[in-house]
Amino acid sequence: MANSVFAACGTTIFETMSRLAQAHGAVNLGQGFPEGLEPPALIERLAAAAAEGPHQYPSMMGLPELRAAIAAHEAAHWGRANGAEAVPEAVMVTSGATEALAACLFALIEPGDEVVLFEPLYDSYLPIIRRAGGVPRLVRLEPPHWSLPRQALAAAFGPRTRVVVLNSPGNPCGKVWEEDELSFLAGLMEAHDAVAVCDEVYEHLVYGDRRHLGLAGLPGMAARCAKIGSAGKVFSLTGWKVGWVVAEPALLTPIAKAHQYLTFTTAPALQRAVAWGLEHQRDYYQGLAGVLQARRDRLSAGLARLGFGVLETAGSYFLSADIRPLSGGGDDRAFCTRLIEEAGVAAIPVSAFYDSAPPTHLVRFCFAKTDAMIDEALARLGRVFG
Ligand code: PMP
Ligand code: GLN
Numbered sequence: 001m002a003n004s005v006f007a008a009c010g011t012t013i014f015e016t017m018s019r020l021a022q023a024h025g026a027v028n029l030g031q032g033f034p035e036g037l038e039p040p041a042l043i044e045r046l047a048a049a050a051a052e053g054p055h056q057y058p059s060m061m062g063l064p065e066l067r068a069a070i071a072a073h074e075a076a077h078w079g080r081a082n083g084a085e086a087v088p089e090a091v092m093v094t095s096g097a098t099e100a101l102a103a104c105l106f107a108l109i110e111p112g113d114e115v116v117l118f119e120p121l122y123d124s125y126l127p128i129i130r131r132a133g134g135v136p137r138l139v140r141l142e143p144p145h146w147s148l149p150r151q152a153l154a155a156a157f158g159p160r161t162r163v164v165v166l167n168s169p170g171n172p173c174g175k176v177w178e179e180d181e182l183s184f185l186a187g188l189m190e191a192h193d194a195v196a197v198c199d200e201v202y203e204h205l206v207y208g209d210r211r212h213l214g215l216a217g218l219p220g221m222a223a224r225c226a227k228i229g230s231a232g233k234v235f236s237l238t239g240w241k242v243g244w245v246v247a248e249p250a251l252l253t254p255i256a257k258a259h260q261y262l263t264f265t266t267a268p269a270l271q272r273a274v275a276w277g278l279e280h281q282r283d284y285y286q287g288l289a290g291v292l293q294a295r296r297d298r299l300s301a302g303l304a305r306l307g308f309g310v311l312e313t314a315g316s317y318f319l320s321a322d323i324r325p326l327s328g329g330g331d332d333r334a335f336c337t338r339l340i341e342e343a344g345v346a347a348i349p350v351s352a353f354y355d356s357a358p359p360t361h362l363v364r365f366c367f368a369k370t371d372a373m374i375d376e377a378l379a380r381l382g383r384v385f386g
Contacts (some may be wrong), residue, residue, distance in 0.1 A: 229243060
């Protein structure tokens with residue numbers, strides 16, 4: 001009756017946990033969305049854009065003003081080794097990074113192609129790859145440091161490798177790829193003539209003295225990379241669902257063919273507001289990592305005081321914590337259910353980010369919340385585990 005790939009999927013863990021959190025009045029540190037960080041000037045701009053119009057279909061590649069703003073943002077922050085700068089023609093606007101990922105994967109994968117990707121991984125990758133007929137080759141990053149197992153990565157490449165999916169900074173583990181790791185991957189891609197879909201939605205959310213590096217910025221890589229960004233993450237407005245793909249024409253053209261049949265286009269008022277924001281709200285997104293680093297540290301310290309084994313996280317909205325000191329032997333899913341029901345706090349079991357045989361001792365907390373929410377969550381956890 002139905003396609004077997006999607007029929008076999010459950011409802012996403014994020015939806016499931018958010019609905020449970022609502023039902024129990026829990027503080028939601030599960031699904032990754034920020035609270036209290038929405039930039040008011042951008043919201044006003046959206047209201048003005050909605051009043052002014054237009055309201056009909058924009059061009060499928062995106063409004064010219066937004067394509068130009070995304071190209072300028074890309075050039076200002078993430079250069080290319082060949083000195084070439086991203087140009088508006090290299091940009092396609094999508095309805096969120098989720099649609100961008102689907103457009104890239106449907107466009108680049110031929111049935112039977114192998115796709116290299118890294119566990120733990122964001123939940124939309126595998127169903128789309130499988131629906132496209134791709135064969136996943138999973139390379140596992142191991143906690144607590146999530147460092148790159150180079151031998152396993154080299155072994156995952158073969159004659160049928162066509163695509164790599166790279167997520168840095170990574171969800172859920174907050175891994176920020178180092179230049180030598182990217183270079184190692186780049187060498188394998190060149191040797192096997194592979195392309196990469198680079199999910200960089202957390203590009204501005206890197207902490208401490210670490211820096212974000214895009215794979216496309218490495219020598220020879222620009223032509224092999226489709227880089228994905230999301231205004232939802234740049235401006236803490238995840239419900240807006242405005243994303244983009246930046247790629248050279250040979251790569252972008254087939255991706256645009258997939259996009260034209262997925263969503264075709266994105267609401268024009270949202271596009272106009274995001275274009276304005278990329279140009280006029282730089283201070284906002286350049287300051288966001290500083291704000292979120294303080295939230296990360298607040299939640300980490302509080303969880304550590306309660307006995308969680310908090311793992312280091314260099315980027316994204318998320319930290320992971322080892323629950324073994326507190327779980328009494330149960331797995332991460334049982335623990336998350338208990339957290340909601342007994343403590344009134346929602347988190348996400350990290351096992352949800354694996355295809356099979358996952359580790360079951362880690363849970364993910366989102367720290368992109370208000371100080372008051374973080375403190376309330378810690379106080380509630382303290383009543384159960386204190
Ligand atoms: N990639 C990653 C790694 C994410 O965490 C998310 C989630 N929010 C997305 C893509 C999807 O982004 P968007 O909301 O723009 O579709
Ligand atoms: N990216 C968000 C997270 O990891 C969730 C997005 C979604 O719910 N689809 O929590």
